[in-house]
Amino acid sequence: MGNRISRHKKSKSSTSQSSLSNTARLPTKRENKSSLSSFNDRPSITRGESEREKLVEVLQTSRVIDGRVFQMANERYLIPCDDQEKNRLQMQHDLMKEIWKGNFSSPIHEKLKKGGIRVLDTGCGTGTWTLDMANKYPVSTFLGVDIIEMFPTNMRPPNAGFLQYNILNGLPFPNETFDFVYQRFLWAAFTQKQWIQLIDDFRRVTKTDGWIELMEFDVEIYNPGPIAKKLSDAVQKHLTSNGINPKIRSRIPKIMANTNNLESIQTLETITPLGNWRQTPQGIKALKDIAATLKSLQVALKAVLGVDNYEYKEMLEQFIIEGSKYRMYIKTFRFLARKQEYFD
Numbered sequence: 263m264g265n266r267i268s269r270h271k272k273s274k275s276s277t278s279q280s281s282l283s284n285t286a287r288l289p290t291k292r293e294n295k296s297s298l299s300s301f302n303d304r305p306s307i308t309r310g311e312s313e314r315e316k317l318v319e320v321l322q323t324s325r326v327i328d329g330r331v332f333q334m335a336n337e338r339y340l341i342p343c344d345d346q347e348k349n350r351l352q353m354q355h356d357l358m359k360e361i362w363k364g365n366f367s368s369p370i371h372e373k374l375k376k377g378g379i380r381v382l383d384t385g386c387g388t389g390t391w392t393l394d395m396a397n398k399y400p401v402s403t404f405l406g407v408d409i410i411e412m413f414p415t416n417m418r419p420p421n422a423g424f425l426q427y428n429i430l431n432g433l434p435f436p437n438e439t440f441d442f443v444y445q446r447f448l449w450a451a452f453t454q455k456q457w458i459q460l461i462d463d464f465r466r467v468t469k470t471d472g473w474i475e476l477m478e479f480d481v482e483i484y485n486p487g488p489i490a491k492k493l494s495d496a497v498q499k500h501l502t503s504n505g506i507n508p509k510i511r512s513r514i515p516k517i518m519a520n521t522n523n524l525e526s527i528q529t530l531e532t533i534t535p536l537g538n539w540r541q542t543p544q545g546i547k548a549l550k551d552i553a554a555t556l557k558s559l560q561v562a563l564k565a566v567l568g569v570d571n572y573e574y575k576e577m578l579e580q581f582i583i584e585g586s587k588y589r590m591y592i593k594t595f596r597f598l599a600r601k602q603e604y605f606d
């Protein structure tokens with residue numbers, strides 16, 4: 263494991279363990295130990311030891327269902343963490359960057375270019391966004407945090423680091439640490455109560471005049487064909503039965519406003535066709551991405567739909583055909599907010 267960092271001293275406003283206990287189970291011993299693999303300062307351990315350690319860690323923290331690997335640390339989050347999922351996240355990153363014409367919408371490009379600013383990417387997954395940003399802005403510093411280690415533990419630019427940590431345990435950073443806090447596609451991970459706590463924690467660790475940007479999907483297929491409708495309803499049913507509000511995106515601006523410490527709150531929205539009906543290169547990629555997301559959700563959705571693997575595969579094939587036939591599309595959103603000075 264990498265260097266340990268001590269748990270942060272919680273500020274009055276940070277998320278406390280006891281306040282989470284209604285919605286999240288207690289963290290395991292392992293989750294409480296946050297492992298920081300950052301800025302190329304991992305201690306030297308021999309390759310054999312490190313591989314053994316890694317294997318024990320994988321066995322203790324993951325399970326295999328239908329040939330897909332799932333993490334067990336956030337039990338609500340039922341999307342796999344295997345190579346197939348890593349490829350999907352990479353493809354999705356490229357697609358979102360193309361659709362949105364950039365990695366972020368907050369007005370911080372000049373500051374990032376000038377350098378010396380700190381950026382946090384929570385639920386960073388494979389760390390693709392963190393790495394892309396770190397390469398583009400070599401004189402600013404980037405930290406990606408995820409509950410599982412899908413991010414690279416070596417081969418990263420010197421201004422990028424990663425931390426394995428459950429962000430529901432309260433961000434392990436002092437108040438006003440980051441100039442920019444970014445998070446993308448955590449719609450399947452948190453209850454509404456947890457979103458409220460997290461957004462307040464993002465606010466806490468953001469510096470005055472710094473920006474928070476959350477990018478989300480509203481878990482909706484527009485103009486769905488009959489199979490797409492069944493799949494989309496099943497995703498919503500699955501999330502709801504796990505205590506997750508699939509429509510959280512419509513609540514985010516209000517949750518931001520309710521912190522009483524964020525201003526310039528904006529919602530940006532983009533529409534992306536699924537399939538080739540608008541004859542854009544993104545349409546085919548987006549259809550592939552949503553089909554891959556539905557494939558990642560197969561274990562959960564099969565149970566909701568009462569179908570077997572073969573029937574589910576057939577549904578996905580139909581879903582792909584329906585894209586252009588019904589002129590289906592999706593929406594993605596960016597929520598921006600600036601931290602203002604705090605007056606009690």
Ligand SMILES: C[S@@+](CC[C@H](N)C(=O)[O-])C[C@H]1O[C@@H](n2cnc3c(N)ncnc32)[C@H](O)[C@@H]1O
Nearest residue numbers: 336351385386387408409428429430446447451
């Ligand atoms: C759909 S992926 C998105 C990854 C990345 N943000 C991106 O856009 O490529 C969601 C990520 O959230 C992580 N996650 C879920 N619950 C978490 C938690 N409680 N703390 C930290 N990360 C979490 C998952 O492990 C997964 O990597």
